[in-house]
Amino acid sequence: MAGARNAGDARLRAVAELARAVAAARTPMEAVIAAAQHARTALGGSMSAISRWERDQGRLRVLVNDGELAGDEEPLPAEETYSIADFPEIVEFLRGEWTENGEPRAWVETADGPSERRGAYCHQRVAALRRRGRSSCIVAPIMLHGLAWGELYVARAAGRPVFDRADEEFATVLAALIAAGIAQTERLAEVRRLAFTDPLTGLANRRAVDARLDEAVDRHREEGAAVSLVVCDLNGLKRVNDELGHAVGDRLLVGFGSVLSLCGAALPGSLAARLGGDEFCLLAVGHPAEDVVRAAEELCVRAQWLGLGDGVAVGVASTDAEIGPVTSSRRLFRLADAAQYRAKALRAVVPVVAGRAGAADPVVRLADEAPPAPPRKGERRRFRGSS
Template sequence: MNGTGGDARLRAVAELARAVAAAKSPMEAAVAAASSARVALGGSMSAISRWERDRGRLRVLVNDGDLAPGEEPQPAEEVYSVADFPEIVEFLHAKWTEGGEPHAWIETAEGPAQARGGAYCHQRVATLRRRGRTSCVVAPILLHGLAWGELYVARGAGRPVFDRDDAEFATVLATLTAAGIAQTERLAEVRRLAFSDPLTGLANRRAVDQRLEEAVERHRADGTPVSLVVCDLNGLKRVNDQLGHAVGDRLLVGFGSVLSLCGAALEGSLVARLGGDEFCLLSVGHRAEEVVAVAEELCVRTKWLGLGDGVAVGVASTDAEIGVVTSGRRLFRLADAAQYRAKALHSVEPVVAGRGAPEDPVVRLADQPAGHDVERRRFRGRD
């Protein structure tokens, strides 16, 4: 496709819209948009870049097509100072103050004589020449009324330069790209809210349930150890009653930070607030003794908060004498029973399920049928 023909461009618009609509993340949307836009405009390569306003630079997210040496499909660190591309700021500002909307502009390897749209950037011209390309079209990607980044499409040597119609078409493609990125950002935010605790910023019970079942499946398949640390923050009710809920919230946030700090020693662990004064840490791939050491450190560090009455901590691990674990529910019940016993004993150290094998009271308590013992705390697992 060479960028001409009304029917072809309508099909190209439909293809780009379909591609970005199928994306599940902003990066997937950028990858899909870069590829579709390159084909639609008859370019040899394309790129999507993000404008990092707070750092005054453009970060290239994706390069697509016939790439030059040094260009990577998804570069880890390809950034350019906005000082080298001032037209991004100047051009957008001019268009907004004129009361119009920003649209695409063209640069060519020939420099100002061939440039369209009132923009001219020595850096872009130098880059075109260095990489053997004849011209490029640059279209701003706008989200929520602000310049989010840009769509860049270039043509290689021997190809005709872009013209005004191409620039207008690039503006349409950038608008579709913006819609796709906005949609995936909204979905990402919905997922974040669905799996996080709004007060502490930690994961929530839903996230733990999902990750735990996946971890237990992995354990059953290859024996990877899975451990769960369940914590009950002591004294929260007293803090709320005597000092107010705002102070109680600070205690919860503070404990969440301590738990996160300790959990960082177990790479890949998930730290979560289950609700109220209950928290947990899920570890995959670490031996039981490593997890217990972290739980012990947690008990010590919690005293530094200066509020509350410490923490009751229970640990359950497939890497311990707790019997066969075939579901996340059983591991949760074991960790919960260990935490319950720690609370009943006013223990300043974690209680570990299986340490009293084969007659460990924690394991017996966890394996009791629901409702069998009136003093047995109701477990959070679904029976």
């Protein structure tokens, strides 16, 4: 009696630990990794895995393997997938065996052969158990929003007791907890995505740039990493809106956003963003200034190919150029903005680069001027970050 009570207490603790670990995850993948580890421990398994059902591909993709792994298993596999044709039970589950809550129940397979309840369905799982030296496995469908999201798989090594009916019931509970945790992290990820994404172009927004730029400048101060900012002002948007309508103007913005993303791809790890209205930027860390300038030059050329608007005014500021010390993101923004402002004033068809003219560079002088007075209503502020 005491032994059963102790076992029950241990499982309650395991449930609480799994719930805490999954709740602390910041991303769906972090939740999956934590869930696999804690589910394996809770069920006394030697290894565990969590797979996702990719419906459009008709396959299970293994996201994580945890514990004592076989030679053909990796902790975070890049391409471990299995055709649903070999595992039809994920579609039919337990031939109608459901819990009282309407969730599909977990089931056990052993290396001795497919269970009576599963018939020949699980011959692939049985073969895998034998090949990898395991005695049994337990499979629990993970359900999200009434659909099969994937599965929890926990196995025991050869010589260990096989899983039993009580383990099936416990695994069903664990799978439900995992599903709740994944759903929560997916919702949080979507909230973060919306908070840091421009809804029209799909690029990052100003909030994302501010956060990333602050981190980049800190890295520049601590490690000397080059930080470059390309600020763009799309010319002719107002004329397009007035003459052709806002739907066409939106198409111009989306098209330019795609061009910006394309040019930013030449700078791996860069962030393409729409700051608002007709203003965009590209943030690059760890790239030489000349590479950033080349990407900006390509941007100017491709902007002319859009067939709408009047090209783009582009300013570039980089800590890898002669612009003086950059100790804050505000200064780098002011320098890039001043360069873009000068490009617009000159109607330049190439980028204006802060510091290119050395100590007497007019862009650097412009950026270092006393901050202008706040703009009157309807006027465009000349420099972001000037107040």
